[in-house]
Amino acid sequence: MAKYVLSRLIAMVITLWIIVTITFFLMHAVPGSPFNQERNTSEAVQQNLEAHYHLDEPVFIQYVIYIKSLATLDFGPSIKQSSTSVNEMIGRGFPVSAELGVISLLIAVISGMILGILAALKHNGVIDYIAMTFAVIGISVPNFIMATLLIQQLAVTWEIFPVATWASPVHMILPSIALATGPMAIIARLTRSSMIEVLNQDYILTARAKGMTTFQIVTKHAMRNALLPVITILGTLVAGVLTGSFVIEKIFAIPGMGKYFINGINDRDYPVIMGTTVFYSAFLILMLFVVDIVYGILDPRIKLHKRGN
């Protein structure tokens, strides 16, 4: 176990380093300096600005400087908004995005599993059919369209929910639902198929023969095994929720990290793009790692140190 964790940690650092390197050189492959669009800057000012951000140095030196500052968790300054650093942006945006992400994931996991279990229990019945139609629609409708539909119906036409922003719990409902539908549909389908498989096992028949109720069988015996496939894709789902949050935050005008990322892209603010990308990637890699560890704990049949090879 310890050996596995160590080898995974090393692999994570290497992956992250590769991401940083790719991001850095991609951003520096863009022609022109970030100050090109700025008007009324004399030659001298321009040179001073570039010197301040080390842009006059050779690319490789800039790379070393960037890696060094990253090692101390310093993502550098924003070029377009000179008063704020990328660290401050992440510090301000991440809690909001995390809140949105956690609420969405909770909605997705809970409702997705309930739908999947119900569908499996009534396999080929009406509920199964309805739940799966719902799930296929959930997968097919992109989250930004789901978001606009929700705004149009629930916020504009019926005026039940506020249209946008992130002020009170009521404001959180629509964006969280919009972000949750895709993952929810995936979880529902996965839970259904693994649940159908588990429910056909002999030990479920034994439990039934002993006179347990369906509720007891599901919660005590079937769920634990049916959960395993859901956990394997949780890492991917976190990634989906995270990238989905870019558009959701844009549509609902939520001041999260996605907003800074998208603004950074629109402004071509390279330190912001690099910083947020590296942060997102580090977060995702960490999540995938946590998911693997949790999986190993929940399913004793899997020997982690063997999978590492």
Add this chain to the structure above:
Amino acid sequence: MGLPEQKEGKIQAPDDLFVPLRESSADAEMIAKPSISYWKDAWLRLSGNKLSMSGLVMLILLVTMAIIGPMITPYSYEHQVLTEGNLPPSFEHWFGTDNLGRDMFTRTWNGARISLFVGFMAAIIDFLIGVAYGGFSGYKGGRVDHFMMRIIEILYGLPYLLMVILLMVVMGPGLFTIIIALTVTGWVGMARIVRGQVLQLKNAEHVLASRTFGASASRVIRKNLLPNTMGPIIVQMTLTVPTAIFAEAFLSFLGLGVQAPVASWGVMANDGLSVILSGHWWRLFFPAFFISLTMFAFNVLGDGLQDALDPKLRR
């Protein structure tokens, strides 16, 4: 028929045993069900799946409309009639017009061309790279395979859409840059599937026989391994197309996709969102509806193919 009598260690067969086989007993040896090929069997099972077949029909209709749709109206997708802006759907403009008076019906099917083109191109390029990489890695095995899989693992760890967004920032918006950005990271999934299949199949008897006859590696991969891997590959391709279409719409929605006056569904949905409060619902509805319909069709078809092409489920 009795057994021939045995005498002194010799088998004595009376001549009357050697009679022509009657036709009826020849029939008895026949297999009642004609042997059907893998593909025919898959098709039979797919056509039994109503949802998947409806997906297939929808796709055929969508592709047909993408081809003929822009041609059956008198308008061009970029022709502006500023006096006829934001008209609701009517007899002249079936899907209404946008703020610049452009016909939404023409623009929608023009957008279908772009979305489907991006989807199919991404699937085809993923296929070419993935099969070459995965096939080689799995076939070579050993250290080469180990090394090539390390690279895959690292690429697989990269957040897909994040990398696509970065590539778009660097390469600039445009149709071909989208396809490049989508395939740079997208082929990894295909390579993993092909490699896994090749690894399983490469020690099968027919492959060994082929190699004994001196077939080259590329011939073995093309003639022996790939045809047996086509099932999972096709499923993967059908699921790549909606992913790519979604990614294109997503990028266009963020302003990183194709540029005006070209209309992709993502661009149109983004435009439609900005006027949602003014009640011009058709501006959002049509692109949104057709994105969802296309994704739906590909997803249900992919699901059906997954069941139909799985040899384990074959009856």
